[in-house]
Amino acid sequence: MDMMNLKYDVVVIGSGPGGLPAAIAAARQGAKVLMIERNSYIGGNAVSGLPMLAFLDKKGRQVTAGIAQEFIDKLIARKACFGHRLCPMHNSVTVIQPDILKIIAFETCKDAGVDILLHCEPVRVDVENRRLKRVFVLGKGDLFAIEGKVFVDATGDGDVAYMAGAAYEKGEVLQPPTLMFTLGNLNHEKFFDYLEKNPDQLTYGGRIECGEGYDAAYFRASKNHVFVGLRKLIMELREKGECPIDRDTFIYINSPNEGQVYVNSTRHLNVDASNVFDLTRAVTEGHIQIEKLVDMMRKYVPGFENCYISNINTNLGVRETRRIMGIKKLTGDRIINGEVPEDTIALGSYKIDIHSGRDDSTILQILEEPYGIPYGCLVSKDIDGLMMSGRCISVDVEVLGSSRVMPTCMAIGEAAGVGAALAVKYNILPSEVNCQEVRKIIKDNGGILKV
Known part of the structure; x- marks a missing residue:
């Protein structure tokens, strides 16, 4: 088996709603970025036919924009989306034509300068003195040793964090998956x-x-x-x-x-x-x-x-597996109270939506106000140089029931990409990045951090 060595500033593993915006945002901030994907397309669950839920909150206020809205605008321009519509059940719905989003995703990555490696999955990692140094991925019989300054785990299941030995939580009974x-x-x-x-x-x-x-x-x-x-x-x-x-x-x-x-x-x-x-x-x-x-x-x-x-669909739609522990953890009481802390890097507003893994029931609890997701939920508390994006960030089960929807994951991804790029720019760890600078860049690029 041959092995090829690659070196990047930011390595994003997974190209779904958490990974795709992370790679684009990091590249737009000047980082040399590689995005790794196991499939022959990028976009993950965003190109499965699932709707984009809760771009708007219960009151009709937009809570997610930035790169996520950029994708919607491009879809609308191609008559592959109708925009956002208030919904009594889901706050708001945004239905799309997923195959057109695949095309837009590739185009946007190309324009941003993101390198993409398809048909590859991580198989092991190198951690030295708590610092994640390399991820080894296997593709078509070849092994690639990929060195990075910052890694963003956007696998959904926290696979890279798990291999690196990062602490994680997992519910006793997990929400059930669905094949779309x-x-x-x-x-x-x-x-x-x-x-x-x-x-x-x-x-x-x-x-x-x-x-x-x-x-x-x-x-x-x-x-x-x-x-x-x-x-x-x-x-x-x-x-x-x-x-x-x-x-x-x-x-x-x-x-x-x-x-x-x-x-x-x-x-x-x-x-x-x-x-x-x-x-x-x-x-x-x-x-x-x-x-x-x-x-x-x-x-x-x-x-x-x-x-x-x-x-x-090619892949199962997974609602819940590992939640990687960060330097901060967001809990259900805070989102029920609509707390938006000063270190918020993304807003969420979708209901607490928990599908029972034991029977046919579902919990769907309305949130009256949007809530903020702190930057520290995206930064591993155990492994330096490791960030998380998408549904595997540091939250409890209640929060996951809300934060796992795709617009929120995309906002989280954009923040992860900005944070990773700033860590590279200043030669510091993601945990040392000034989250106020992350917030400023997000807002300057059209993101929403307050309604």
Whole structure:
């Protein structure tokens, strides 16, 4: 096996909502940046068909902008997005055409000067005196030793931090993953007619908080919507043994493309997606669940009679695994109180959204005000030169239920990239960076840190 040595200022591992903005932001600040990705595309869950939730808060105020909004503006210009729309269930929704975002992501990285290494995964690391020095990645049989001044772990699962020996937390029962898929040939109008005649299909059990106006008229008014419902039907079919999914609602994300929706409805209980055996089991279950679920929808739901599976996602959508411990940790009480500390580098406003890993239930708790994510949540407390971005930052389970949505992860990523670039610029550790300088750069580039 050959080994190639590479050297960069900032190395970002993972190109999803946490990694992509980190790489772009660091490069725009003058750092030499490499972004490593295991797939043949970049964008991660942002190109899965999932919606961008909570660019706006409950009151309609925009809380995320910067690079995240830049992507939305580029999508709108290509007629691949409708912008942001207030939603009684999700604060706001922003549906996109994911394949167009893939193109935009590559173009934006090229313009920023980000080097990209695809088809590669980290396999080990070098840590010397607490300092992360190198990440070794394997791709197509070749081993690459990549030296960096700062590393940003945007793997979602904190894989690099885990290999480096960084402290982490993991819930006793993790939120279940989902395998997304795409349906074609949905007759929306027929489905909306069904909802108008059966409004009880838009009632929710458990601890789901939803505002008024989430009804057939809301869905009919715009393609820019996310549907969550059919609980009554699902409960009835489960009693008959005809429901193949372990959840109490059916969810689709509408597409800008006519008759097409992205479905977020499979659920895989008792899965730790940082364990390859669990991951394999969930992916296997997901494919089998999808066909059975589509058969159920064709049989029982008007508008779905002639729908078909047009795509199944490459990767499982993972909600929760490792949370890497930082020099600060954000806790649920602070976001419920809407605290925005002086070292805030990103705002969040999405509900606390926790899917049970044990049964079919979901907690959806409204947050009245936006909250701030401190810079220290992005900096490892154990490993020097290591930062985190995306859902693996230093937060508790309640916060993760909110901060894991993609616009928030993108804002976190932009801050991580700026912080990493400043550490390189001043030849200091990320923990020594003046977060007020990070904040100034974010605001100068259109980011929002106060509403």
